[in-house]
Amino acid sequence: MTACSVAHDVDKHPTAKEERKLRKPLIERKRRERINNCLDQLKETVIGAFRLDQSKLEKADILEMTVKHLQNIQNTQIHDPTLGLEAQQRYSTGYIQCMHEVHNMLLTCDWMDKTLGSRLLNHLLKSLPRSSSGECQPRHDAPLRPLPASPLRGGSKRPPPQQERPELHSSRLGMMEMWRPW
Structure with a gap:
């Protein structure tokens, strides 16, 4: 490789499409991190609301129990005006x-x-x-x-x-x- 070709590669900026390709895994990692943080918070809330000792719950279980908990809250508000x-x-x-x-x-x-x-x-x-x-x-x-x-x-x-x-x-x-x- 010559000095001229190295200088040419340094001056080359990635295009918008290439930048998106580079950023996509980072954005996806951040998105998954946010989802997991929210699921952890929901898990703590659900465990407290249902008085569970299970520390290992699947994500689907956490979401189902959250829906049940919210429905319980709504029902108490409707039945106790x-x-x-x-x-x-x-x-x-x-x-x-x-x-x-x-x-x-x-x-x-x-x-x-x-x-x-x-x-x-x-x-x-x-x-x-x-x-x-x-x-x-x-x-x-x-x-x-x-x-x-x-x-x-x-x-x-x-x-x-x-x-x-x-x-x-x-x-x-x-x-x-x-x-x-x-």
């Missing part, structure tokens, strides 16, 4: 509590445009999830008061927030037990 209703009520209660916190925050923000704050609260109120058995009551029954006029728009100056809202401290204590949807 109180679970869904209870979760919906907890969500609605948390939503209302969050609305109260937003309202409290808007009352203390002097820089916030009051009409924008009112629009935000109206939007949150319209988006309030409704339960099928009536409305859920919040844990703290502090009514939403209308936002006072903005001092920048010619309204009167408000007293400091601690004088205006004595129940604000008690609602902060309740935040520790507040359910949040995230």
Whole structure:
């Protein structure tokens, strides 16, 4: 082999088709690795759900048991509607509590445009999830008061927030037990 032919081989770049041929085994290996990792996670979940001691399960067994486990979960939710209703009520209660916190925050923000704050609260109120058995009551029954006029728009100056809202401290204590949807 001459120096000229070696230099010619170094300059030669593989074509797109050749690159795909080279990458295909790597991509397939990564894909199989992801599948096996997911199957291992499913295996751990299924073993825990069915309380099995078998550490050696075939992939088909893992998938079948996963399907059965998911069907069991769906059947319990269908046959026990109180679970869904209870979760919906907890969500609605948390939503209302969050609305109260937003309202409290808007009352203390002097820089916030009051009409924008009112629009935000109206939007949150319209988006309030409704339960099928009536409305859920919040844990703290502090009514939403209308936002006072903005001092920048010619309204009167408000007293400091601690004088205006004595129940604000008690609602902060309740935040520790507040359910949040995230």
